[in-house]
Amino acid sequence: MRRLTDTWNLAHLTVPNRVVLAPLAGIGNWFVRLQAQRYGAGLTVSEMVSSHAVHYGNEKTCTELLRIHPDERTTGPAGPVAIQLFGQDPDIMRSAARTVADAGADIIDLNMGCPVPKVMKTGAGAALIKDPDTAVAVAAAAHEGSGLPVTVKLRSAVKKGEADGFELARRLVHEAGVQAICFHPRSAQVHHKGEPDLELAKALVEDLPVPVILSGGMNEPAWIVDAFEFTGAEAIMLARGGLGNPWLFARLLERYEGEPTRDEILDELDWVLDRAVEHLGADRAGRYLRKFYPWYVDRLGEGKALQEALQATGTIDEARAVLAPLRPAPTAA
Ligand SMILES: Cc1cc2nc3c(=O)[nH]c(=O)nc-3n(C[C@H](O)[C@H](O)[C@H](O)COP(=O)(O)O)c2cc1C
8 A cells, every 4th residue: 555655756756755845825935845844745845936037037036935955955854846936938937947957956846726816817827727738838848948857736727617727737748748747626716715626636646647746625634645545646735734734744754643742833933933034034034924923823722812912023033032931931940
């Protein structure tokens, strides 16, 4: 029987296990990927990055979003790192993909599933499901530009009840040489709501000659293992279920049992604060982490008061001051 702890192959790469960090816009920077690796993730994917911004040399994009930290090469199973690009112009994609290869990525993942109107109205993200000729040209260009294995993350369809993402996945593999499909079997119309269509994912796994990585609904270990077994997917991808919950990676990989203690959660949050400062400097890190705090507050089982106190902080020092009283004072010997 296949296990999540087994290795697998993606093109010429060996991936050390079958638990993958999903791309998460505005979140999946190097330290979030590194955190997932510390808990065992075998493959990590960056947040989506604009191919146009890379092509035109936008400074923040190129220095922050394309940054791969040396620790990602040595931590945990030190599996491959994929950078996810979005865009609908093959020439721009070819150029951006070259820059991403120079930045040290192992894989280029292409976003053909983003349902956000700002992205779709440019013809990128899930809009490519309705424009398969362009999608195939973009994927081929990403490989030409980078020489790297290209994977595509896409949805089952744009509209509920349709399945044209399935047909596009086949064309991407057979015509553009895409090396794996990350399949999120929900339509763009429902964004992230509702049950993923595991029957459709299973059919795709049976149809394609390349690995399918399954995304969607990955919150509970038992459900995740059932979905992995039922669909026959090569690997599974954690998205919302892993936010502020890196222990989910470790539980699935049989490295951790049960729930983290309060001290473990607070230690982890400390690690995040330190790394955010390393990434963005103390000022920007203080504001950036406001979107991270709620995940850890929930995991701590704390409520509104702590949430509001952390949201009111502007600096890392203020956040540390809010968190300090949550640690029990050391008892006198
Ligand atoms: C906050 C957030 C950001 C996301 N950003 C991206 C992204 O940049 N690229 C992408 O392909 N999918 C993105 N997704 C989709 C996830 O990778 C995943 O497919 C989706 O959340 C379904 O998995 P889940 O139900 O286990 O959360 C995002 C989802 C969330 C919630």
